[in-house]
Amino acid sequence: MENNSPLAKFKRQPKLYIDLPSKGVWYPKEKLEKSEELEVYSMTANDEIAIKTPDALYTGNAVVKVIQSCIPSIKDAWLIPMTDIDYILASIRLASYGSDLQLKSTCSNCKNEDDYTLPIQTILDFTQTITQKFEISVNDFKFNLRPLTYKEYTEIQQKNIQIQRTLYQSVAQMEEGDAKQAELDRLYDSLNEITKYAVCSTIIRVTTPDGDTEDNQKFIEEFLVNGDKEFFNAVKETYLKNQDNTKMPPVEVTCSACEHKNTTSPNLDYASFFALV
């Protein structure tokens, strides 16, 4: 049905324009119109409903829907590299609700709870300066890496949550004994599998000392898992360091009751991040 509403032409003007921190490097060409001056629109009421739907938040569908709605130049938000995701979410937050992010902090000294505001620009500035390493050399082998996509990250998070819940809910209730140990071993194996999957997924190419290259994911995984542990550990260490570098440093805040200085971390977790309205 054609939209004849006189409001149609006034709807959804871009609120700001952003350049992607990754400069569009990790995106498939057809999934990204441009990497500079992407229009960012404010969220709609429908987007707000999406980010308040628990199942959609858990599966990541809500975030994907909101990103595609607010930044139409991004055609498939599942493929956004994790290097860009916080910057994108912070800019959508800025376009929709203004320049400040609300933070809550409980004083470690007197347990008083205070509200603070952090300019979103601080987060944007931080996410633009993140440095990550995407090439490492181990024993003359060269590994070219990439960040995880939002889809891969979400899948890993979901598996981690499932394991965590099993640990807390089922295993914690089991009596000490062989059955409990077997279940624990099974869960730790699952955690190792997830780490292995994450680490191997980040490798896009391996170059041997002879100059030959391999970019078949299956062969790379075999080489990494069954080969010298040194290779796997080096890639894993780089992957973890890259992840750490994306974490916003804690902000120092002063308790309004006792003036004790505490630190609080800006919460960019998508569910609570968007729910702070």
Place this chain on the structure above:
Amino acid sequence: MYFSDSDITDLSDNLESQVKNLKYNIYKLAWYMRGGVQATDLFNSDVEDIEVLQKIIEENIETSKKTGQPLI
């Protein structure tokens, strides 16, 4: 961070109530617009625009209360 079942239920209830509240506000806004805008248009409008419309309606209600004139 671990969420217990009751934490998840609380969070879910809280989000559900926020969604209901949002829907209520949109339909109320559509009602006050007296056919000037459809609810579907409002659901697809910026959250900021919705706030502006709500503010205008509140101002008009206040004005009609002060002047004793009916709210048109």
